[in-house]
Amino acid sequence: MSYVIRRILAMIPALVGVVICIFLLTRVLPGDPARTLAGEQADAASVEKIRADMGLDQPLITQFFSYIGDLLRGDLGFAWHTGHTVVEDLASRLPATAELALVAILIALVIAVPLGIVSAVCRDRWIDHVGRVISLVGASMPLFWLGLLVIYFFYFTLGIAPAPIGRISSGVNPPTEVTGLFLVDSLLSGDTVAFSSSLQSIIWPALVLATGSIAMISRMTRSAMLEVLGQDYVRTARSKGLSPRFVIGKHAFRNASPSVVTVVGLEFGQLLGGAVITETIFSWPGVGSYVTQSIMATDYAPVQAFTLLAAAIFLVVNLIVDLVNAAIDPRVRNA
Amino acid sequence: MPETTRSTRSRTKAVGFGRLLLRNRLGMIGLGVIAFWTIGSVFIGLFSPYGATETAAGPLLSAPSASHLFGTDNFGRDLLTRVFEGGKISLWTGLIAVAISLAIGVPLGGIAGYAGGWIGSVIMRVMDVLLAFPSLVLAMAVAAALGPGTSSAMIAVGIVGIPEFARITYGQTISLKQREFVEAGRALGLTSTTIVIRHIVPNALAPIVVRSTLGMGYAILTAAALSFIGLGAQPPTAEWGVMISDGRGYIISGEWWLTFFPGLAIATSILGFNLLGDALRDVLDPRLRTTA
Numbered sequence: 001m002s003y004v005i006r007r008i009l010a011m012i013p014a015l016v017g018v019v020i021c022i023f024l025l026t027r028v029l030p031g032d033p034a035r036t037l038a039g040e041q042a043d044a045a046s047v048e049k050i051r052a053d054m055g056l057d058q059p060l061i062t063q064f065f066s067y068i069g070d071l072l073r074g075d076l077g078f079a080w081h082t083g084h085t086v087v088e089d090l091a092s093r094l095p096a097t098a099e100l101a102l103v104a105i106l107i108a109l110v111i112a113v114p115l116g117i118v119s120a121v122c123r124d125r126w127i128d129h130v131g132r133v134i135s136l137v138g139a140s141m142p143l144f145w146l147g148l149l150v151i152y153f154f155y156f157t158l159g160i161a162p163a164p165i166g167r168i169s170s171g172v173n174p175p176t177e178v179t180g181l182f183l184v185d186s187l188l189s190g191d192t193v194a195f196s197s198s199l200q201s202i203i204w205p206a207l208v209l210a211t212g213s214i215a216m217i218s219r220m221t222r223s224a225m226l227e228v229l230g231q232d233y234v235r236t237a238r239s240k241g242l243s244p245r246f247v248i249g250k251h252a253f254r255n256a257s258p259s260v261v262t263v264v265g266l267e268f269g270q271l272l273g274g275a276v277i278t279e280t281i282f283s284w285p286g287v288g289s290y291v292t293q294s295i296m297a298t299d300y301a302p303v304q305a306f307t308l309l310a311a312a313i314f315l316v317v318n319l320i321v322d323l324v325n326a327a328i329d330p331r332v333r334n335a
Numbered sequence: 336m337p338e339t340t341r342s343t344r345s346r347t348k349a350v351g352f353g354r355l356l357l358r359n360r361l362g363m364i365g366l367g368v369i370a371f372w373t374i375g376s377v378f379i380g381l382f383s384p385y386g387a388t389e390t391a392a393g394p395l396l397s398a399p400s401a402s403h404l405f406g407t408d409n410f411g412r413d414l415l416t417r418v419f420e421g422g423k424i425s426l427w428t429g430l431i432a433v434a435i436s437l438a439i440g441v442p443l444g445g446i447a448g449y450a451g452g453w454i455g456s457v458i459m460r461v462m463d464v465l466l467a468f469p470s471l472v473l474a475m476a477v478a479a480a481l482g483p484g485t486s487s488a489m490i491a492v493g494i495v496g497i498p499e500f501a502r503i504t505y506g507q508t509i510s511l512k513q514r515e516f517v518e519a520g521r522a523l524g525l526t527s528t529t530i531v532i533r534h535i536v537p538n539a540l541a542p543i544v545v546r547s548t549l550g551m552g553y554a555i556l557t558a559a560a561l562s563f564i565g566l567g568a569q570p571p572t573a574e575w576g577v578m579i580s581d582g583r584g585y586i587i588s589g590e591w592w593l594t595f596f597p598g599l600a601i602a603t604s605i606l607g608f609n610l611l612g613d614a615l616r617d618v619l620d621p622r623l624r625t626t627a
Contacts, residue, residue, distance in 0.1 A: 306472070307473070
């Protein structure tokens with residue numbers, strides 16, 4: 001328990017650092033938020049008025065405390081291109097992104113972990129070469145290109161993917177909202193039509209989003225397994241006559257899993273960046289496409305809010321990773 | 336040790352590394368791909384009769400053909416010319432971004448590692464904060480704060496890379512400063528700056544070189560992603576991310592070539608840098624060969 005408390009307390013300075021960093025990004029970098037908001041054609045007087053309205057003419061320290069005050073009140077600004085507060089917009093769009101990211105990480109785990117294990121066990125055999133090619137190509141593939149290729153082949157050419165227009169086909173009613181996750185809500189309400197349509201709509205963007213993670217996780221699983229498989233205790237387990245399945249599952253993978261859990265956590269955090277691209281391509285109504293729309297409308301309050309949200313989620317995911325690792329490995333919690 | 340013996344020895348070592356690299360087939364493929372895009376981008380003006388922003392160079396949206404090998408876009412611009420011209424911007428962006436990361440990250444990591452104490456702690460905690468952001472999200476935030484444009488993308492991607500270089504240099508410096516040759520330097524009365532510049536940095540170069548090569552691929556990818564979402568280079572610039580963004584709407588009506596060729600250019604150049612980076616790592620750090 002003391003490890004859990006220590007680890008949670010350690011997150012606080014990081015969070016404070018993140019907040020300071022985001023504040024400095026908008027106030028210290030040479031960009032001018034007032035000019036950006038007013039537009040290139042605006043005259044100096046209009047820019048000055050916006051600067052005063054935004055409080056940018058105040059001393060930096062005053063601006064910082066006013067920013068902290070806003071954050072503590074849950075005020076992340078106003079998105080003028082949607083006419084709502086940023087918090088309202090994020091809250092309505094977050095479930096779509098959460099569902100996409102969760103399905104993506106699930107796909108990545110199901111493919112990458114077995115692939116990494118098999119690659120390590122069958123080192124330098126054909127399956128290992130296939131695994132390494134998949135991880136190399138996956139790591140080099142730009143998401144936005146892969147997404148468009150998927151739409152072209154599976155929607156336009158083969159006709160097996162639904163139109164890339166959101167979370168559910170246009171002719172199907174969304175399930176009654178409980179969690180905001182369409183797959184879960186449709187199961188809870190027993191709506192098989194909505195479930196099937198949601199599944200077909202999510203599987204393609206989730207696969208695209210998962211590609212980079214598949215590459216990273218399989219690579220890390222392979223290298224962690226190779227390291228463990230060379231250890232004396234694995235050789236001892238084998239020489240005792242234990243079945244290969246038992247040795248790999250119980251002895252080797254258990255000891256390789258902290259590295260795998262760590263990379264899965266890192267990848268889950270990175271998915272939020274990837275979600276901006278994937279959601280834009282598949283018209284997925286989550287926070288990622290909201291950020292792109294905000295950029296297109298030169299409305300940057302949502303971009304800053306998303307940055308803060310992504311960093312906070314990243315920190316929480318890292319915390320969960322450390323706690324899971326502590327549960328798996330007693331050396332971590334006693335450190 | 337006499338100066339001539341030392342220089343002969345380091346030359347022999349460099350030749351040895353060069354030979355090992357030449358023998359690494361995947362690394363050479365990577366180098367070939369990078370050379371292809373670099374040479375193609377530099378000399379496109381000599382072998383293409385079209386300009387990168389020249390409209391009506393051919394019929395609008397024509398599929399790849401003998402006269403336009405990569406086809407034309409919705410303004411009738413020749414895509415082959417645009418893709419190679421785009422290489423200039425993308426490779427240049429990657430190079431500048433990595434240079435920014437190196438120029439700031441390496442000294443910061445070196446100072447933090449060598450000085451230690453509160454200076455080291457402060458520097459590395461700031462780096463930890465930067466690492467708390469998903470990288471593309473941080474790049475977006477910086478580029479949005481600077482305002483869209485190619486230079487913003489370069490700076491944004493460069494800033495995102497700083498903590499990685501600082502961490503590598505920090506780790507290397509920490510381990511190297513305990514070594515006998517550094518202690519000998521101190522005993523001879525060399526200044527800290529001389530020790531860091533002449534003795535620690537050269538010995539810490541291998542992982543930095545590997546990271547720079549892999550970082551080039553990452554920088555090209557991130558800069559293209561920023562352009563794709565409207566924060567990097569702006570139309571009508573022939574930049575790979577911009578071209579994919581422009582051609583995006585045509586994919587559902589079957590005009591695949593508008594996005595296919597710029598995407599292929601990004602993917603192959605990243606693959607090139609990844610292959611070369613992996614090969615350099617194998618050559619420069621043989622300990623990693625067994626597991627990577």
